[in-house]
Amino acid sequence: MEKRVRVLVAKPGLDGHDRGAKVVARALRDAGFEVIYTGLRQTPEQIAEAALQEDVNVIAMSILSGAHPHLFPKVVNLVKEKGMDDVLIIGGGVIPDSDIPALKAAGLAEVFTPGTTTSAIVEFIKANVK
Amino acid sequence: MDIAKEVLNGSRLALSRAITAVENEHDDAVDIMKKLYPHTGRAFVLGITGPPGAGKSTLTDKLAKEFRNRGKTVGIVAVDPTSPFSGGAILGDRIRMNELTLDEGVFIRSMGTRGSLGGLSRKTAEAVKIMDAFGKDVIFIETVGVGQSEVDIVSAADTTLVVLVPGLGDDIQAIKAGILEIGDVFAINKADREGADKLNIELNMMLDLDGNMNKQWRPPIKQTIAHQNEGVIELLETLEEHYEQLKSTGQLTTRRTERTKNELLNILKNEIGNYVLGKITESGQFDKLVKDVEGRMDDPYSVVNNIIKDMLK
Numbered sequence: 001m002e003k004r005v006r007v008l009v010a011k012p013g014l015d016g017h018d019r020g021a022k023v024v025a026r027a028l029r030d031a032g033f034e035v036i037y038t039g040l041r042q043t044p045e046q047i048a049e050a051a052l053q054e055d056v057n058v059i060a061m062s063i064l065s066g067a068h069p070h071l072f073p074k075v076v077n078l079v080k081e082k083g084m085d086d087v088l089i090i091g092g093g094v095i096p097d098s099d100i101p102a103l104k105a106a107g108l109a110e111v112f113t114p115g116t117t118t119s120a121i122v123e124f125i126k127a128n129v130k
Numbered sequence: 131m132d133i134a135k136e137v138l139n140g141s142r143l144a145l146s147r148a149i150t151a152v153e154n155e156h157d158d159a160v161d162i163m164k165k166l167y168p169h170t171g172r173a174f175v176l177g178i179t180g181p182p183g184a185g186k187s188t189l190t191d192k193l194a195k196e197f198r199n200r201g202k203t204v205g206i207v208a209v210d211p212t213s214p215f216s217g218g219a220i221l222g223d224r225i226r227m228n229e230l231t232l233d234e235g236v237f238i239r240s241m242g243t244r245g246s247l248g249g250l251s252r253k254t255a256e257a258v259k260i261m262d263a264f265g266k267d268v269i270f271i272e273t274v275g276v277g278q279s280e281v282d283i284v285s286a287a288d289t290t291l292v293v294l295v296p297g298l299g300d301d302i303q304a305i306k307a308g309i310l311e312i313g314d315v316f317a318i319n320k321a322d323r324e325g326a327d328k329l330n331i332e333l334n335m336m337l338d339l340d341g342n343m344n345k346q347w348r349p350p351i352k353q354t355i356a357h358q359n360e361g362v363i364e365l366l367e368t369l370e371e372h373y374e375q376l377k378s379t380g381q382l383t384t385r386r387t388e389r390t391k392n393e394l395l396n397i398l399k400n401e402i403g404n405y406v407l408g409k410i411t412e413s414g415q416f417d418k419l420v421k422d423v424e425g426r427m428d429d430p431y432s433v434v435n436n437i438i439k440d441m442l443k
Binding site for chain 1: 142143146147149150154212213216217218219220221222224225228231232237238239240242244
C-alpha cells in the first residue's frame with residue numbers, strides 16, 4: 001500500500017502575488033509530495049471543492065492582502081461541510097502575530113509568517129498529516 | 131462506508147476517495163473495482179495528448195464547457211509528471227480549468243505519473259472507470275506533455291486528439307513514428323501564430339503517405355485558438371463524428387475488445403507475478419537463484435522455466 005501526501009496549494013482572495021506560493025509548492029514537490037497548484041484568485045468555494053475532487057491530505061493557502069481573518073476560516077468550514085474531517089489546513093503570508101490565535105481557534109493547524117524556512121513547512125506537514 | 135455503493139449513489143466525496151484507494155492500492159481497492167466494473171463502459175473516453183505547452187489543458191477546459199452546454203456531464207483525468215528523484219509532483223492542469231471547479235456536472239482529478247513512462251499514470255485507466263461508473267457522459271484523459279513515443283493513450287481512450295502548435299520542427303518531424311500516428315483527430319492550436327498553415331500542409335502530407343485514401347476515417351486537422359475559444363465547437367463536433375463513426379463501423383467494439391484483452395492480461399500477469407514472487411521469496415529460494423545466475427552457474431531462462439514447471443502444474 002502506497003501513501004503519497006497530496007497538498008493543495010491555493011491563493012484565496014484578490015492579491016496577485018504568487019511567488020511565495022510557488023516557492024512553497026516547489027519545496028513540497030522536492031519533499032516528495034504531490035502538489036496540486038490551482039493558481040491565483042481562488043474563492044473559498046473553489047478551494048474546498050478542488051480539495052474534495054483531489055482528495056488532498058493538506059490545504060496550504062497564502063494570503064498577502066489582509067483578507068485572512070475572513071477567508072481562512074471560511075475554507076475550514078466549507079471543507080468540513082463537505083465531510084472531509086481529516087484535512088490538515090495551514091496558512092501563510094503577511095499575517096500579524098496578533099491574528100494568529102483567532103485563526104488557530106477557527107481551525108487552522110498552523111500559520112507561517114515571513115522568514116519561515118520551507119523545510120519548517122515540510123517538517124510540520126510530515127509531523128501532522130493524517 | 132461502502133465506497134462503491136456511495137459512488138453509484140452519486141457521492142462526489144466517495145468518487146474522490148475511490149480514486150485514492152485505487153491509486154494508493156489500499157486493501158479495499160480491488161473490492162471497489164469489482165463492484166463498479168459492471169457499471170462501466172458507457173462513457174465516451176476522449177484522450178488529449180501533445181507536447182508540453184501546446185494548450186491541452188486550455189483546450190480541455192473549452193471542450194468540457196461546450197459538452198456542458200450540450201447537457202453532458204464531464205470527468206477529467208489530468209496527468210502531470212512525477213519527479214523521478216523526489217517522487218513529488220506539481221500537478222498544475224487545474225489552473226486552466228478553474229471555472230469548471232464549481233460546476234457540479236464536472237469532476238477533475240489530477241494524477242502524477244508515479245514512474246509510468248507512457249504519458250499516463252499507473253492508475254489512469256482505473257480512475258476513468260470509476261468516473262464512468264459514477265455516470266459521467268464524457269471523460270477526458272489529458273496526458274503529460276509528450277515527446278514522441280508516449281502512446282499509452284491509444285489503448286486507454288476511444289478517440290485520441292493530438293494537439294500540436296506551429297513552430298516546433300521541420301517536416302521531417304511529421305514523418306517520424308510515434309504520437310503523430312495515433313491521432314484520430316488533430317488540432318493545430320495557437321493557430322494565429324506564424325507557421326500554422328505550413329504545419330497544416332505537413333500534417334496533410336503525412337496523412338496522405340499513410341494510405342488514408344482507402345481508410346474509412348482520414349484524421350481531420352482542425353485549427354483552434356483555445357484561449358479565445360476559437361474553433362472549439364467545430365473541433366468538438368469532429369470528435370463526436372469520430373466517435374459515431376467508431377460505433378457505426380464496429381470499430382468501437384474492436385478497440386474496446388482489445389482494451390479488455392490487455393486489461394485482463396495485465397491483471398493476470400500482475401497476480402501471477404505477485405503469487406510466484408511471494409512463494410519463492412518466502413522459501414528463501416529467490417536469493418539463491420539470483421546468486422546462481424549471477425555466478426553463471428545457471429541462466430535466467432532455465433531458472434524461470436523450472437520455477438514455472440514447479441508452480442503451475
